[in-house]
Amino acid sequence: MSRYHETYARWRADPLAFWAEAARDVDWFKPPATVFDPAMGVYGRWFPDGILNTCHNALDRHVAAGRGDQAALIYDSPLADAKRTYTYAEALAETATLAAVLGDLGVRKGDRVIVYMPMIPEAVFAMLACARLGAVHSVVFGGFAARELATRIDDAAPDVILTASCGIEPGRIVAYKPLVDEAIALAAHKPGRVLLFQRPQAKAEMQACRDVDWAGAVASARAEGRRAPCAEVAATDPLYILYTSGTTGQPKGILRDNGGHLVALMWSMRHLYGVKPGETFWAASDIGWVVGHSYIVYGPLALGATGILYEGKPVGTPDAGAYWRVIEEYGVSALFTAPTAFRAIKRDDPQGKLLAGRDLSKFRTLFLAGERADPDTVAWAEALLDRPVIDHWWQTETGWCMVGNPVGLGRLPVKHGSPSVPMPGFEIEILDETGHRAPAGKMGEIAVKLPLPPGAFPSLYKGDARMREAYLSEFPGYYKTSDAGYRDADGYVFVMGRTDDIINVAGHRLSTGAMEEVLSSHRDVAECAVIGVADALKGEVPCAFLVLKAGVNRPHGEIAAEAVALVRDKIGPVAAFRRAVVVPRLPKTRSGKILRGTMKKIADGQPWQAPATIDDPAILGEIAGALGTS
Ligand code: COA
Ligand code: AMP
Secondary structure, three states, X not given: OOOHHHHHHHHHHOHHHHHHHHHOOOOOOEOOOOOEEOOOOOOOEEOOOOEEOHHHHHHXXXXXXXXXXXXXXXXXXXXXXXXXEEEHHHHHHHHHHHHHHHHHOOOOOOOEXXXXXXXXXXXXXXXXXXXXXXXXXXXXXXXXXXXXXXXXXXXXXXXXXXEEOEEXXXXXXXXXXXXXXXXXXXXXXXXXEEEEEOEOOEOOOOOOOOEEXXXXXXHHHHHOOXXXXXXXXXXXXXXXXXXXXXXXXXXXXXXXXXXXXXXXXXXXXXXXXXXXXXXXXXXXXXXOOHHHHHHHHHHHHHHOOEEEEEOOOOOOOOOOOHHHHHHHHHOEEEEEEOHHHHHHHHHHOOOOHHHOOOOOOOOOEEEEOXXXXXXXXXXXHHHHHOOOEEEOEOOOOOOOOOEEOOHHHOOOOOOOOOOEEEOOOOOEEEEOOOOOEOOOOOOEEEEEEOOXXXXXXXXXXXXXXXXXXXXXXXXXXXXXXXXXXXXXXXXXXXXXXXXXXXXXXXOEEEEHHHHHHHHHOOOOEEEEEEEEEEEOOOEEEEEEEEEEOOOOOOXXXXXXXXXXXXXXHHOOHHHOOOEEEEOOOOOEEOOOOEOHHHHHHHHOOOOOOOOOOEOOOHHHHHHHHXXXXX
16 A cells, blocks of 8 residues: 555645654754744745755765765766776765865855766766865756857856866767867856866866866865865755756856755655665666756665666667666666666667576666656567556656656656656645646646645746746736646646656756757858657657748758757757758748647647637648658
């Protein structure tokens, strides 16, 4: 019998008592006397008078409690051909020493620090070292281009950037340092210091008065025995800013606080993921995404579990058996990844032959999130693994799961296509356009009743007004998720897709609006529209329609190729932008709105009809012709 219903009911009956109890799992310097202050911030703040340190909870408390010799972090990189395990005592020593170096560079409590790094242990120590000092890290995913990094530098205004000489992608070394140099040149704000970790795969040029050699600085601090202590921070002080795609080219700086974040992560590790201290939990994501923040770094460490930092892919490093190898080698109890990873494994090894002979005896559960988990892939993984496959739904904004199936409380029956039921803290409503509750089975906007629970974002960085406007104004009293879906008669929530211009490419969240902004800057483009087209591997991939300026008569293929290069250069390879087609006109309503939904149906080969409001129905035929689907 699952304890879910009883637990959810207990939360609903008395949310403050529920979270006060959960907060006892955290090691506070001063426990909070107030659980929630509805008058603070945009919609209230959690644990406002609690004092703690997140790094202390992730490392020091476990060493003090006798876990010093237990593995805290396992680094496994088929791309660098490297493996290394750090015990809690070693991870603490690395982090506290690096924190001393950051202190030497002038980093103080409240300062922002940008971390633009590949999946190496130093990146994790960098995040923890910032947390130790009470500084605010902002990790930028390595697949973003210099211009995206520059936007984040200007918004966060850091004095220090932490980076490495390169990342490693299959078949190519991605030099990071030139991107950092270019981003600083592009940005209006100029960080004074760059701490650079030289990887053996590529050495980077150092600029004499700005760049500091990471290894050298850490070695001297270590030789001098210097380690920074944990700063005392308020629960409501920011731990990090993580930029995520919004509906414009200006990304949103999602703020995460220290106290509520730890409380929520510890609750979820135990009750949602069903993991115990000492067990191994693997989130196969990247530290540049929220999944990496919550479940590569902070969640497993706060619990006293062992986390895995995997610098590789599900396929091709070396093959589709890579995940099984890691699960066996480190005795992984639970794996969390995106459905696209399993679609890739299924594509390369449909019979699961590479699983043969692997000892997965410690492996209990597969968790999927980041994009809709298509029932085919879930059923395939269930049959192959003979274990529960749990879909769960969340967003960068919420920091942890809104709707899931809490195996720690006892698993509920799985329904393919649904991430299951709301977690405590999240009162989910399906609303129609007028803000009224939609009946069971009817699609609507998925909204969460305010206040959001601990762990969810209190606001946007320097953006209370944008927070209200983007998320809270359309449905007063609710957080608008911008996901559409429905609830069935058993209360299971089905999440079907975004209601805005965000698309999900291989579990990566991208804005088509941002791509349109870039494409519009091409000298020959008069107007354009970007839509997400269904893709068997990545879920969705972007496809652009370009209308050229009058008089342009260069070959269309040439212009399309330039458009592809432009998006890669300005947004980055992560956009997976490979397709642009030139069309004479875009289909619009009589009021001038581009009919993206109909264009998507045409591109996906689905049945479509010209909407009654269309200005000129002939244009849809032109679109189908350009795509070769007519
Ligand atoms: N630094 C630099 N470039 C990067 C990068 C990084 N950290 N991460 C990805 N890229 C590049 C890739 O090399 C690729 O470049 P290319 O166009 O030159 O081939 C491009 O960005 C697109 O990457 P990706 O979407 O990852 O596609 P892929 O074809 O390399 O791999 C999968 C496809 C399915 C194997 C891969 O997306 C995957 O493992 N997904 C797992 C899901 C995941 O991690 N989701 C995160 C949220 S939970
Ligand atoms: P991100 O902020 O990058 O985590 O992306 C969040 C978005 O990914 C959500 O708004 C959804 O559109 C999508 N998403 C994440 N998890 C799921 C899921 N389990 N099912 C359906 N969509 C999901």
